[in-house]
Amino acid sequence: DAGITQSPRHKVTETGTPVTLRCHQTENHRYMYWYRQDPGHGLRLIHYSYGVKDTDKGEVSDGYSVSRSKTEDFLLTLESATSSQTSVYFCAISESRMTSRSYNEQFFGPGTRLTVL
């Protein structure tokens, strides 16, 4: 199994409070991703990183920010949590994709279940 951990694994918080989720990898992969999983929506990309201090938005980035100060850590922050951000959050890692005929699959962490009351 790829060495990916997420913390915390479960969190309950109140609307308006800041929340930070952490993803830690031991694989030295270049790319890191944050997804949320919701019923009827599958997995949707929030933000991703292609290197230290290099990040970009995904399809559902509003209300979220990220930071990557070290190769191994990728943080997801909800500046002011809302009930619509109640979800299961997954971190993933991958190597670069170098050609159109190849692919390096993403490896996922165990997830963080976040409940915003």
Add this chain to the structure above:
Amino acid sequence: DQQVKQNSPSLSVQEGRISILNCDYTNSMFDYFLWYKKYPAEGPTFLISISSIKDKNEDGRFTVFLNKSAKHLSLHIVPSQPGDSAVYFCAATAYYGGATNKLIFGTGTLLAVQP
């Protein structure tokens, strides 16, 4: 606009029979397709993939078929086993010359294999 669609939210099959999970996509730029499997309270795990230059890829009991003209792919599991009961996600990606591996996921199909 959902670029990757899994129109069957659930599927139930008998142990030993074939399971067929379907996936449709709209973006003709997609050039690699993957299936992930997810058990409750765990992260998704990679199952099998296929490049757009192929129409079939096989790995043990799992086979993925790609029909580019129909923008359709399917995952066949033969024979199905109770341990295959999980949510299956179809995913697709496009190579635009950059090195990113961004995936677009479908909504998932819950497979239940009955003993």
